Amino acid sequence: MGLIQRDLRALWMVTSTSRSTEFPTHHPRQAMSAFVAPFLASKLRAGRDLAIIRTKMSAEAAARPKVTLYTMPISCYGARVRYLIRRKKLTEDQVQISLPKDLGGIKSEDYLKMNPLGKMPAAYIEEPKGPLFLYESSVICEYLAEVFSDQDPCFIPKTPEARAKARLIANLLDVYVGPHHMYMYKKTDADRAEGVKKMDQGFDAIEHTLSLDGPYAVGDQLSIADCCLWGNWPFYDFMLPTFFARHPTDGRPKLAAWYKHMQTESSAAREVYADVFNALYSWWDRGRWNDLGMTAVTPRPEISF
Numbered sequence: 001m002g003l004i005q006r007d008l009r010a011l012w013m014v015t016s017t018s019r020s021t022e023f024p025t026h027h028p029r030q031a032m033s034a035f036v037a038p039f040l041a042s043k044l045r046a047g048r049d050l051a052i053i054r055t056k057m058s059a060e061a062a063a064r065p066k067v068t069l070y071t072m073p074i075s076c077y078g079a080r081v082r083y084l085i086r087r088k089k090l091t092e093d094q095v096q097i098s099l100p101k102d103l104g105g106i107k108s109e110d111y112l113k114m115n116p117l118g119k120m121p122a123a124y125i126e127e128p129k130g131p132l133f134l135y136e137s138s139v140i141c142e143y144l145a146e147v148f149s150d151q152d153p154c155f156i157p158k159t160p161e162a163r164a165k166a167r168l169i170a171n172l173l174d175v176y177v178g179p180h181h182m183y184m185y186k187k188t189d190a191d192r193a194e195g196v197k198k199m200d201q202g203f204d205a206i207e208h209t210l211s212l213d214g215p216y217a218v219g220d221q222l223s224i225a226d227c228c229l230w231g232n233w234p235f236y237d238f239m240l241p242t243f244f245a246r247h248p249t250d251g252r253p254k255l256a257a258w259y260k261h262m263q264t265e266s267s268a269a270r271e272v273y274a275d276v277f278n279a280l281y282s283w284w285d286r287g288r289w290n291d292l293g294m295t296a297v298t299p300r301p302e303i304s305f
């Protein structure tokens, strides 16, 4: 511990009569803000309770981990997390977004230390006890929702039932839809058709679980189910009608109502959607689908909202 931190800690101890929070030692700036804010608060002639509350809040904020998220705008799994970050208005001090190429790319040695599967997104988290590496987008979403739960919207539904359903929808998407969506890029029509058929089964299960009243996936509160569905959505919205003459909302009224609501849900939702959609456009321009022998059955898609 540095000299300044030691002095601050001494002052912290002297002025502390009823604090339950430990003095944060892992970063001088955090230590400084943790000390200065409550010190000033106690100087005010506000009541003692107010000073204690402010002290606690400041220490809690200072003790929060610093998160770096590695992802790219094209990544629909990264979009799940970016939606949560933008919707919660988390600042760069709270979560910094970096490109995997800053570490040498997703298959580089440094990146693989963080996520041995070599996939985006991945998060590097500076915790007081040491670094924490997290991957799998739904897990990162849950972690950020908890760590920043005091910043609205909370993304953690109030009831156990709604939380379980949110986890169920995220799982259905990860296990029964996501793994098959890569089949949309396969070389033969038969392989592609097989992938789309399997995705349909996953979408049916999601329709079965979605809230009847909405407006969000599991009711009147946002959850990780919305993050996961919305992050992947531009990909399905772009690919399925354009190349497979179908849409995930076909014959699925709850999914259709959810999509309608999400179109005007927030500027964060719109921006993240556009990032992925426009990146797919650039693949179109570079002939990615032509090279696979895929023929569009509709005109070039546009964002319709």
Ligand SMILES: N[C@@H](CCC(=O)N[C@@H](CS)C(=O)NCC(=O)O)C(=O)O
Binding pocket: 074, 075, 076, 077, 078, 106, 118, 119, 120, 121, 135, 136, 137, 138, 174
């Ligand atoms: N289940 C993972 C899927 C992540 C994933 O497949 N990401 C894609 C980009 S959207 C990727 O990194 N693909 C590169 C690869 O698999 O080599 C998650 O939820 O994070």
